[in-house]
Amino acid sequence: MRLSKLFKNAPTVNVSGLCFDSRKVKKDNVYFCLPGLTFDGHDFIDSAIENGAICVVHSKEIQHKKDGVIYIRVHDVNEAMNQCARIFYGKPSDKMTMYGITGTNGKSTVANIIRSILDPIEPCGYIGTIAIEYGDVKLMPDLTTPDALFLQSKLSDMVNAGMKACALEVSSHGLSQGRVNGINFNVAIFTNFTYDHLDFHGTLENYFDAKSILFKDRVRSDGVCILNKDDPKYAELAALCAARVVTYGIENEADYRAIHIQMNNEASHFDLVYQGKSYPVMTNLVATYNIYNLLAAIAALHETGIELEKIIAACCQIPQVQGRLEQIKEGQDFNVIVDFAHTPDGLQKVMEFGRSITKEDGNLIAVFGSAGKRDVAKRKVFGELADKYCDFIILTEDDPRDEDPKEIAAQIKEGIQETTNIFIEDRYEAIRQAVESAKTGDTILLLGKGDEVFIYRENGRAPWVGDHMAVRECIHKYRGQ
CATH class of the missing domain: 3.40.1390.10 (MurE/MurF, N-terminal domain)
Structure with a gap:
């Protein structure tokens, strides 16, 4: 050129x-x-x-x-x-329907739901924390929202591969650093806003300002903003939107609302209310926060022209989003859940769900740590949440970087007053201990890493087998499944 x-x-x-x-x-x-x-x-x-x-x-x-x-x-x-x-790179985002998803939690799940439902109808790519995917291509990302050069080149590759749409996770870092300034989104989706990334943004106000960029400056004027009506930041964000606003929710009246919700650890049922009409929905997604994620995806897809009936029909078999409330089933007689939860809000929601599926006489066992060089203040909060919901806590490493995992664990322990807890630095050994300790009807939560196959230590990024693989190995090796 x-x-x-x-x-x-x-x-x-x-x-x-x-x-x-x-x-x-x-x-x-x-x-x-x-x-x-x-x-x-x-x-x-x-x-x-x-x-x-x-x-x-x-x-x-x-x-x-x-x-x-x-x-x-x-x-x-x-x-x-x-x-x-x-x-x-030929203005690739202008040649696809661009879905931008931001919020503290749920970005990966919403983006993957959109892709899984839309892809059979019209080819859709995905860029985010979990992977870069389009067609038969799957690449591992370095950042949730890549730098502008890499991002535009991958969008160009998607166009050349025949993609008609892309679901892109848009992080607060990516927004504040202008990584998506070359993209005008057709759809901007807001999941929720809670405490996170204060090590980078400094204050919650700065963090919110970064998130709001997607809705003020990056969405097309003829596009749509999909907002969570139940989030406390809804009204403030709605006032900033540069495009029309469409809402979803459970607690409050919304354009897309879920009522009569029933769920277990295998599936969920609810009635979707849209324009005064009720549509029964059955989905394999579980936990209330995933109903919110599903509503966001339904609203985004329907507002871009996909028939509601087609969307609802696809909700029953949404592929498991790797490392997001991923239930591990290897024939064991206890529950195992792997989740990326790394914020107070995320931990609380997963622990609430874990408590709900644990038998009355069963124990909720949590294995987690906290990332080094990140939001030190939330560590005690992690301890307080685990103390409230769990029966046994195993603290371990989680991307310690150049911090001492034992010191990080000590800061988490400041919030633990009553629950039995131990520290096992090696993450694999911590998972092994949880598996060997579990009894029939117990639930193990492996939190913080999701499907990641690396750990950031003092000398940089090091290989890690992954929580999902480690726990499977331990179940077969130490429980004889």
């Missing part, structure tokens, strides 16, 4: 690609000097040029410019990179 297509009045030289990491620059690339939290891309201009950059996009004054290199100064390098990526 010619550089003049990316920047007005730029020379008509050909560029081979876009890059913001000087180490990955290739011949005739455009290099963007992104200012970061730790490093500043301006400090690596010479390295980028040595690796073949033909153009440098910068915001700071450059004292020594090299012959043969084009320098373009802009006010905001990140915004320039977003718009260049959008053009370079």
Whole structure:
């Protein structure tokens, strides 16, 4: 592509690609000097040029410019990179129906429900915490919402593979760092708002402001905002929306409302009320918070033209979302649930569900920790919640990074007053202990990691078998199933 297509009045030289990491620059690339939290891309201009950059996009004054290199100064390098990526990759998001999902909890589940229901009707891709998926392609992501260059390139790949839609998890980090600035969403979905990510945002107000960007600035004016009517932040967010608002809920009147809910640990039944008419729904999803997730997906799909009857028919067999209230069944006589819950709200909801499916004389056993270098204040809250709902607590490592897992566990223990608890640093051994301790009718909750097959330790990302695989191995090896 010619550089003049990316920047007005730029020379008509050909560029081979876009890059913001000087180490990955290739011949005739455009290099963007992104200012970061730790490093500043301006400090690596010479390295980028040595690796073949033909153009440098910068915001700071450059004292020594090299012959043969084009320098373009802009006010905001990140915004320039977003718009260049959008053009370079052929504006892929304009060629698909884009569903953007944000909220503290439920993003992965809502996105995967949308894809599972829509994909048989019209091909739909998915980008989020769990994976990048489209057609037969499945890739592992590094971030919930990837950087703009990677994101636009994958959206382009989806278009080329025949995708007509994409369900994209949009994190608060991704919004505040402008990773989706090159996308105008057809649908913006809000799941809920609770305590999280204060290590990055500083305050709940800043966190909410970041979430609201999707609804104020990134949704198309002819699009739709799908909001949770039961969330305390509903009214405040609704007032900010740049597109029409459609609501869903259980407790309050909403455009899409679930009433007469009945559920067990295998399935849920409810009546969906829409425009005064009631539609019976049966789904294999369980737990009240998953009814909310399903309502969000139903509303989003129906508002983009999918027949309600087709959506409801597909609700009965929604594929298990990996690591999200994933029930492990290997012939054992106790319940095992693997869940990604890593916020106070998430832990509480999973523990409430775990308590509801545990027999009266059974024990609720929780295995969890808390991530290092993240929201220290929530650790005591984790302990308080486990103390309230659980009968036995096993504290263990969970992405400790360069913190001592024992110290993290000690901070969680500050909230535990009565419940029996132990600390086993090795996560596999902690899971093994839970499996060996479980009796008929008990429930084991493995929380915090979901389906992740890595653990962040002091020296970076290290392999981890995954909670779902570890517990299966332990059931077969130590319980003879």
